[in-house]
Amino acid sequence: MTEYVVTRWYRAPELLLSFDKYGTSVDVWSVGCIFAELLGRKSIFPGTDCLNQLKLIVDVLGTMSDANLEFIGNTKARKYVKSLSYTVGVPLTRMYPQAHPLAIDLLEKMLVFDPSKRISVTEALEHPYMSTLYDPSANHPAQAPIDLDIDEKLGVDMIREMLWQEMLQYP
Structure with missing residues (x-):
């Protein structure tokens, strides 16, 4: 559990x-941002700091109703989001006019402010835009928790070799 993802955007x-x-909805958001970047050839939310990042998100998605902000338990955080200037948002079809309509539909479902309303990983994979792939x-779900505890004393070269050997086991 960390609030730090290397690239703020x-x-x-x-x-x-x-x-x-x-939960995994944070990963769906991140993949949505990358997908948007692929569609538009530039970052969708190039924030300069966390507060600016939230403002850019709201500028694109539009101002949330009070009902859509109920998931924010922290009163101070909810107050900040509500204090942002009102905006109707920018339709993704206008931002990405060359994109396939199904790509836009998937992106709209990935970039949802409330994580409980965001599309799940499985739903995204089953989405008509992705379904042929x-x-x-x-794709079998993991049967047991995966131990990602790597001994930092191993060194970069050894960790790379271990990762390479692991990848060779999968077709």
Whole structure:
């Protein structure tokens, strides 16, 4: 659990708002930001700091109703988001006029401010835009928690070699 994602531009709103608990929806947001960057050839939310980042998100998505901000438990954070200037947002079809309509539909479902209303990873993979690339039989969920505890004393070269050997096990 960390609110720090290396590149601020891909951080989900719940990370910017310092949520204590979050799920895979933060990854869906980040992938949505990368997808938008692929569609438009530039970052969708190039914030200069966390507060500016939230402002840029609201500028694109539009001002949220009080009901859509109820998920923000921190009163101070909710007050800040509500204090931002009113905006109707920018339709993604205008931002990405060359994009396929299904790409826009998927992006709109990935870049949802409230994480509980954001599309899930499985739903995104099953979305019509992605469905021809998705093979559910090839993606088995992990059976047990994965131990990512790597001994930092191993050194970069050894860790690279271990990762390479692991990748060779998968077709």
